[in-house]
Structures are given as structure tokens and as C-alpha cells.
Amino acid sequence: MRDLDLTTLRMFVSVCESRNIARAAELHNIVASAISKRLLLLEDAAGHRLIERHRRGVAPTAAGEILLEHARAMLASADRVARDMADYGAGVRGQVRVLATVSSIAEFLPDDIADFLQQPAHRDIRIDIEEAQSRDLVRGLREGIAPLGVCWDAADLEGFQTRPYRHDHLAIIAHPKHPIARLKRCAFEQTLDFDHVGLPASTAVHTMLGRAAAIIGKPINYRAVVSTFDASLRCVRANLGIAVVPSEVALPVAGSFGIKVSMLTDKWAQRQFALCFQDEKRLSPAAKLLVGHLEALSKGRSQGGKVISKKA
Structure with a gap:
């Protein structure tokens, strides 16, 4: 393909997402015929038909779906370039983008990054955190969307190259009237006779629990599937089922939510987190400083010498 025009790609993405050329034209404040012409030029450059027209609108073809995924990534990168250059002009001299799973963000990463930024030597560094599921995080690192993942x-x-970070312990949360609520500790196998509240199938936790259930020889009966730990807590409070969440998330709020927490005794329930990147030599100086700081925190001591509790 020849050099791609970002403006045309933005219009292509708008058309695919709205499924309507006229609606996309309104969004970009131009006439529909102008977008149609750009789409024809884009199809000519791609060498494939990208849009199919139907009575109720339009939809991307199989080739269009492939281009759509890459177009979104290219536009996101272009937007980040614009923001980064604006930040540089505003005085930011170092910037690190971090892709992180919901567990790490919910448990300890924001506090650890705040500790890093509070040190005088790091006052000109900016850290941007973006939540991502494990699969998307890995893909984002491979595509260069961010240099560092947690x-x-x-x-x-x-x-990838990795460095050890913090760890957590998975637990079962249950409504006080639920049979599991009587147990301070339990094995995952003991929970499989009850309805569960789970995370999406694309998450690492869902995959791990499915594997554990398969080894035991019992299915997991999901009554609800939610995208956040907060939603899991609310579903459990409503007694829709039990859920597997990090004890570091559940214990501090168990009283306010009126739920019970039972620690899982399975070996896999004790999780180790990792800092991951493609090549440490290619990390920016700011990213190297952040990696060193986070790795040091996992050992209980910051680079500045301040002792940090391992209870993240």
C-alpha cells in the first residue's frame, strides 16, 4: 500500500463504527460524497473492497476489518505523538506509557507510581497508565503502543524481558448467607457447586479458572459476567453468586459491602506480577528509572532508601 492518509483513515474508522456514511460525514463536518470519494481512493490503495453497502447502512468487509484494526492502532499512535509533543512543549522532559491489567491498577500500581513521581529527581517525568486485559496488553507491547506492561x-x-513485581492472593467473596461465607479458607473445588460471578473470557483470570476447573473435572457455572472488581462486589452483595477476586481488593471493602472473604488455598491463587518490555536496552531513560523503582518496591525498599510495606 502507498502512504496512508490519516484523515482518510479517521473517516474510514468513523464509517465502520457508525455503519453510516452520512452520519460519519456529519461527524467530520463534510458532505457524504467527499467521504465516499476518500473511501474509493482508500480501496484503490489497498487493492481490496473495504466497505459493503446495505439497505440499512454499510459494514466493513473481511479486508476492511483487517484495515480497521490497524487504522485504530495507527490513529491512536498519531494521537499519542501529538499529546507527547504538546507535553514536551509544556515542559515535560520524560514520559512513559504503561499498559496494566485491572488487578495491578486496583491493587498497587497507582500508589507505586505516585511514590516514584514524588521523588525530586523524577519531577519532570510523566507517567500515563492505560488499563488493558492481558491479551491486549501483550499485543500492545508487541505493536509498540507502550514500552512497558504490568x-x-x-x-x-x-x-519479552521481565522483572519481578508485586504479588497478591486470590480469594472467594460471598454473601453472608452463602454457605461459603462460613469458611475462612477454602479450595477452589469447594466453590464449583455454586453459581459464580466471573470476569470476561478474554481475561487471564477467566482462562486460569477454566483450566483449574477442567483439571478438577467440573464446570464453572457463571450466573453473571462483569468487567470490573467493583461490579463483582456488587453482584455478590446482591447474592447473585460468589466471585474470585484478589484479597487485596476485597478485604479493605468487605465491611462496607457486607460480604465475607475466604482465602483460596490452591497454589495458583498466589500470583506473581511482572514488569514486561521488549528490550531493556531500548527503554527510554525515564522508563528504565521507573522499572528499577517498581522492581525495588517489590523487594520492600524504594531506590531512595525508604522502606515500603510488602502489603500492597
């Missing part, structure tokens, strides 16, 4: 070390990190 995730459970059971994710597919083949080809």
Missing part, C-alpha cells in the same frame, strides 16, 4: 506473570510473555 501483568500477571502467567500471561503469554514469550519473547
Whole structure:
């Protein structure tokens, strides 16, 4: 393909997402015929038909779906370039983008980054955190969307360099009237006779629980599937089922939510997190400083010498 025009790609993405050329034209404040012409030029450059027209609108073809995924990534990168250059002009001299799983963000990463930024030597560094599921995080690192990722070390990190980070312990949360609520500790097998509240199938936790259930020889009966730990807590409070969440998330709020927490005794319930990147030599000076700081925190001591509790 010849050099791609970002403006045309933005219009292509708008058409695919709205499924309507006229609606996309309104969004970009131009006439529909102008967008149609750009789409024809884009199809000519791609060498494939990208849009199919139907009575109720339009939809991307199989080739269009492929281009759509790459177009979104290219536009996101272009937007980040614009923001980064604006930040540089405003005085920011170092910037690190971090892709992180929901567990790491919910438990300890924001506080650890705040500790890093509070040190005088790091006052000109900016850290941007973006939440991502493990699969998307790995893909984002491979595509160069971010230089650094924070995730459970059971994710597919083949080809990446890693450093140890913090750890957590998975637990079962249950309504006080639920049979599991009587147990302070339990094995995952003991929970499989009850309805569960789960996370999406694309998450590492869902995959791990499915694997554990398969080894035991019992299915997991999901009554609800939610995208956040907060939603899990609310579903459990409503007694829709039990859920597997990090004890570091559940214990501080168990009283206010009126739920009970039972620690899982399975070996896999104790998770190790990792800092991951493609090549440490290619990290920016700011990213190297952040990696060193986070790795040091996992050992209980910051680079500045301040002792940090391992209870993240």
C-alpha cells in the first residue's frame, strides 16, 4: 500500500463504527460524497473492497476489518505523538506509557507510581497508565503502543524481558448467607457447586479458572459476567453468586459491602506480577528509572532508601 492518509483513515474508522456514511460525514463536518470519494481512493490503495453497502447502512468487509484494526492502532499512535509533543512543549522532559491489567491498577500500581513521581529527581517525568486485559496488553507491547506492561506473570510473555513485581492472593467473596461465607479458607473445588460471578473470557483470570476447573473435572457455572472488581462486589452483595477476586481488593471493602472473604488455598491463587518490555536496552531513560523503582518496591525498599510495606 502507498502512504496512508490519516484523515482518510479517521473517516474510514468513523464509517465502520457508525455503519453510516452520512452520519460519519456529519461527524467530520463534510458532505457524504467527499467521504465516499476518500473511501474509493482508500480501496484503490489497498487493492481490496473495504466497505459493503446495505439497505440499512454499510459494514466493513473481511479486508476492511483487517484495515480497521490497524487504522485504530495507527490513529491512536498519531494521537499519542501529538499529546507527547504538546507535553514536551509544556515542559515535560520524560514520559512513559504503561499498559496494566485491572488487578495491578486496583491493587498497587497507582500508589507505586505516585511514590516514584514524588521523588525530586523524577519531577519532570510523566507517567500515563492505560488499563488493558492481558491479551491486549501483550499485543500492545508487541505493536509498540507502550514500552512497558504490568501483568500477571502467567500471561503469554514469550519473547519479552521481565522483572519481578508485586504479588497478591486470590480469594472467594460471598454473601453472608452463602454457605461459603462460613469458611475462612477454602479450595477452589469447594466453590464449583455454586453459581459464580466471573470476569470476561478474554481475561487471564477467566482462562486460569477454566483450566483449574477442567483439571478438577467440573464446570464453572457463571450466573453473571462483569468487567470490573467493583461490579463483582456488587453482584455478590446482591447474592447473585460468589466471585474470585484478589484479597487485596476485597478485604479493605468487605465491611462496607457486607460480604465475607475466604482465602483460596490452591497454589495458583498466589500470583506473581511482572514488569514486561521488549528490550531493556531500548527503554527510554525515564522508563528504565521507573522499572528499577517498581522492581525495588517489590523487594520492600524504594531506590531512595525508604522502606515500603510488602502489603500492597
